[in-house]
Structure formats: structure tokens, C-alpha cells
Amino acid sequence: MKLENEEALDNLIICHECYTLHEEVPIKDGTKAICTKCGSILYRYDSKLVEHGLSLSIAGLIFFILANMFPLVQIEILGHEQFITIPKTFIALFTNGFYIVGLLCAFLIFIFPLMIFTINIVLFTLLKLKKGKEFSKELLVLLSHIKPWSMSDIFLISILVALVKLIGYAQIHMGTSFWALILFVLIDLYITKRIHISEIWMLRKRIFLAKGMR
């Protein structure tokens, strides 16, 4: 295989599921390229990626804040009422002396999701303004390191499992935050599925290349 220079490697892509090498070809706006071997999505082309990414991240952050402010679920046992919020779940672990699990949970369901959405907002704003070449690079590296450690979706399923365990023992009322958390998780999943990290890298390259030429 012959290449002009190392930059020409950007025209190649390796499938993230089955490691097959592909050549990147231009595709129509709003369509996606699929791996010929395993059928997973290689990349998409979205001419309004920055706008979509920015608006989704802001919406996600708003729902995340809402999800942390109000009660998640409320139960009634033997005339007593109890409710939990997201921060309360890991703070309760701390007060019971489970520091390791508490710390882990705090990072997985609170700090990392919050960081990811904040980074996304800053990143897309920088790309929108066509500024911060080096800083956007640092943010992208940080983003791909913490992305596998964000577990809001798993936490949502855990709430459902916990509630099913309580059926019959207690009366359960869903709080405001529960619905906010569902919306947050849906946005989070949508961003993860739709906006692949390599697409943001390519976008960044196009933006700063065009800027450099001017």
C-alpha cells in the first residue's frame, strides 16, 4: 500500500468492532457507512454535527441537573416515608462506612456523567467558534478516557431492579428526577450512538485546516 504521507492515513479507518481496514469515502449528508465484514457503523456524515452536538449536550446537562435536584423515588413503609436522590445513594454508602464503593459510585453515576456533558458543551462551543486547537485536543483525549466509565444507563436499570424487589413491601411513588434521569439517559445513549469520537476528530481537523488556509 502506497501513501503520500502520514496525513493520508486519515483517509483510512479501522472498524472498531472487528478491526478490518477500510478506506473512507465521501458519503451523502445524513447517511452512514457500514463495515462490509461485520455490519457495524463505521462513520456518519452530518454537516450540522457541531449544532446537533451542542444542543444535545446542553439539553442533557439540564436534565442531569434536574435529575440530581429532586427525589428519584419515594416509598411508604409502615406509615414511614423515605425518598432518595442520586447524590443520596452514594452519600448513604459513605455514612455507612463503605468508602470504596461510595467513591466508585460517586464517580460512575455523578462525576463522570457530569464531566462528559460539560466537556461536550465546551468542546462543541470551541469548534463552533473555531478556536482552541490544542485545548480541544486535550478535551477529546480526556473524553475518550472517561467515556467507558460513565454508567448512568446501568444505574437507571438498577433503580428498576431495586423497585421490583420492593413491590409488595412498600408503596412506591416515582419522583420528578426519575423522569429527568430517563430523558438524560436517552440523550446520553443517543449521543454515544450517533456521534462517534472519531467523527469529532475529523470535524476538528476540517475546521482547523480550513482556518489555517485562510
Added chain:
Amino acid sequence: MIEVNEDKLIRCPTCEAVNIDKSEENICRRCGSFIHKHMHFSTQKSWAYLITAMIAYIPANLYPMLITSKFGVQEGSTIMGGVILLWEHGSEPIAVVIFIASIFIPVLKFLILIYLLISVKYPIGKDKKIDKHKMYYITEAIGPWSMIDVFVVAILAALIHLANVEIVAGTAATAFAISVFFTLLAAHAFDERLIKENK
């Protein structure tokens, strides 16, 4: 013009850019991070994390995950005990979910990682019938789901603390969380290039 062998092209684990494998001191041309720099002890790091995870998985199954105290009487239930209890009480779907998340996925992950780590060093599984890249991808995708049980315990412990009835997390919760954490690290530390080199 540069001439590149297609087999020498690798993917950066951080930013997914295609790079030329220079065998040592690989620094990604796009994001600047190291691409598995320790070639000489390539699998050791992953092995170390994996063994830690497996050791932590033993107390996770022996000690109680959840301690319920009703009117002063304490009762602990282990992971498997909890699954059996749920099944007997008629919540089979939840029993299945907990079983898959806490026992099936961690054990499957241990086995896949052991298989991958051995197969890249020694000549087994060379029949190419199994796509090892796909296998690795699956382990990465299902791994975090074993955290379900830890979260459930955290939620129940935060929710149920009344005067007479209280639920507290057990020792196994810490052990299990540590086990999941180290399995995730082991999977991240695994160098996908090794699969390619040993095809």
C-alpha cells in the same frame, strides 16, 4: 511517498486514528497518547488486573451482599442466595437479571480474557473460526453491566433505613465493586494489536 504494509496499520485505542506500527514507542500522530508502549511485557499488565479481579470475586460470593435487619434480627444474603430467594418468591425475571449481571457476565468476562491472553502468546485457537476482535469488543461492551448489583444494593441501603427495618450493604459489595473495577481495567489494558500479530 511512503510504502506501508497493510498489516502494519494499527488503531489508536484513545482516538481511533489509524497509525503505522513502529513496534516500539508508538505515539499516536493525532492525539499524542501512547499506543501500548510496553511491548516487552505486553500481556502482564492485563494479567495482573485480571488476577486481582478474580481474587476479589471470591469474597464477593462468600460474604453477604445485603444485610437486612428486621426488628433487631440481622439476616445477610449472598449474591447466589439473593438470586435463589428472588426466584422462590416469584420474581423470576429479576432473579435472571441479577444472575446474568453478577455471575454470568463476570465469569464470562474472566474466561474470555483468559482465553485471549493465552491465545496471543501460545498457539491455540488458530483455526480462525472465532473472531477474537469481536470477542474483545463484546467483553468491553457487556463489562460495565455487572455493576447492576452494586447499584441495587446502594439504592436499597439508601432507601430502607427506618426505625425497625434497615438494609445495609455487606462486605461483598466492596469486594464485588473492586472485582468489576479491575476487570474493566484488565480489558482496557489488553493490547488489540496482539490478536492481529498472532493470527
